[in-house]
Amino acid sequence: MHELPITQSILDLALKHAAEAGGGHITDLYLVVGQLSGVVDASVQFYWDILTEDTPAEGSQLHFRHTVMEMECRECGTTFIPEEPVFICTACGSPSVKVIAGDEFRLEAIDLKPTDGSGELESDR
């Protein structure tokens, strides 16, 4: 759904950090995607290949680490992964539960290959 602007944001963020680190070619990106963010990997990947053309991230690999929605029971303290479509404690059956994980949506790291002396990037001269 909103993966085009999301993908553009990932690229902008990666390019900013690459420039701050002295530039070079981005080879890999490590993303953490929580279930609650509603982001679809395949769709991000689709736009990624288009948006990165002729940028220092062209040909780079996206790595997705997923976190599922986790809940905690307010009654007995048990943590569990809800089996949709009910939010009920799997231990004591209480409906008084809350979300404790699954909101994540961030870029953890990028791998950067310095342009100098690598040879590969100049090869198409």
Added chain:
Amino acid sequence: MSERIPVQEKITSQNDIIAAENRARIDAAGIFSINLMASPGAGKTSLIEQTVPRLNDRFRIGVIDGDLATSFDADRAARAGAVSVQINSASCHLDAPMVSQGLDRLDLEALDFLIVENVGNLVCPAGWQLGTHASALVASIPEGDDKPFKYPGMYRGVDVLVINKIDLIPYLAFDMDRFRQGVEALNEGVATFPLSCTTGEGIEPWLEWVMNRIAGRS
């Protein structure tokens, strides 16, 4: 050899920077503002039509309307008595730079209350901060009581929840307890206003909430 560069930054951080700038502008003008979200047809524009005329004699109200292709909603907001500007977003949600452009077109000093009407969608708008003070979700009875379970990201992020079309409860199999249990699991203690934009039932507590928040800003 490539080098690992740690980033640890939210994907939407650039948007959030613009959202903070929007907030500063809204705050400087002493305005209270909400980001109004919902699925298409839940009643965002109807809520604006019910709210604006009831507050118009006390407060000056502006509406920034996000719409894919038409100005129908902005026209309805204007007819209800608000100063309205429209952004044809050509997107599934509004983001902070779009709202910034909307703010450019309003005389902020001449407003007390600003409603940003987002694009009808239960997934995308939740991820994008706009700089408003509160995020409001309009749910509606015909959508069904399973929506908090199916769209947890949206229900999780809002500060106030309006449940519209309660006049239809007798005709539909909507389990209010199930709905509210799902909401409470995702968003404990969220301010909730069941109402009907058709009959006007339940509108007063919603207006009270809005007025209290406006009074808290100016």
